[in-house]
Amino acid sequence: MSDRTLRLAVVTVAVAGTAVSAYLTYVHYNPAALVCTRGGGCETVQHSHYATLLGIPVAVYGTVVWVAVLGLALIDSELAWTLVAAISAAALAFAAYLILLQLTVIHAVCWWCMAHDTVLVPALAVLTGLRVLRGPSSSER
């Protein structure tokens, strides 16, 4: 996979992550706008005390992180990729914690959060891990 393809993939994942996090931030303040499957899992998760950290919605932190990833991917330097790798490692750990919370503590699943935590964050971690471990592709060295 060329650097260009990897970068495009990371940018795509970051745009999707920013969109989902921004949407979850919006519905945190406007609960009526929440689109969810029947059963109220999203509402239960969003209403949970775990939905905020130090008084700030977790989705706000997510949005900030995704915007940072997007910016770093666009910079496309080795330092930027190293920073994205570190961010994605922290995000992966926190996403795993959030999945455990939903399944074992809150006993409700927010599908927006699940898609974010099981697809987008791991995808970012895999792509950046690949890029950092491999280094720049030979054609672009």
Next chain:
Amino acid sequence: MPPKQRPNRVELPGAKRRPDRRLLLGLLGAAAVVAVIAIVLSVATGGHKTAVPTTIVGSGTLLDGIPEHGLVLGNPQAKVTLTEYIDTSCPICRDYVLATFPAIVKQYVRPGKVKVEARVLAFVGPSSARGRELVLAAARQDNAWKLTELDYHNQGDEQTAWLTDVVARAFAAKVPGLNIDTLFTDAKSAGVQAEAAAMDAEAQTDGVTGTPTFVLTTPDGKRHGLGVGAYPFSAFVTALDRALKG
């Protein structure tokens, strides 16, 4: 023959290099620390809200002098009614009660323009049903709103059975004129259970899917759904002013 000299490595501007391994490891270490701190903070602040508040806070003089009749707060003759579907364990309801409700009371309920009617549901957590029984029982003594205010100002974690009898008694003791023994007897009565069931049926009719849900009854008797959520006061101003103008 002169010794063969190794050419100096010249890096072209903009050339990409492998990431510095030490920097990468350092940043990954920092990332691990950040993740652990975030998880510890989340666990510490999210899951273990105190079940018994050490200090019981109330809404001060917000409701003083405003008439209460059963579940209705305000002038019984007010032509506009704001119905609130609430759950005493719902944290979003708490956000509404703390941020928006005082302004509604000051601007619309206290002057007698609007009356507010509570419809108490029980689906958020283990204390929801107990909270509803107590509010309905307090309504029989025309003190439902004062008790509800105390519930929200001192609310526990919605995932726990935070509203123990000890906590409920402590709240009730803060409501002037509320007979605590009668409150607890009424809370378990068949009458209160029947009222609770009727409220669930009414919520279904109004299409309630979450709390807090607001329904506005205009002077022509029509009911208008305002949606679910802790809306800001400005959202209510628009709806209430329009309803008052008829």
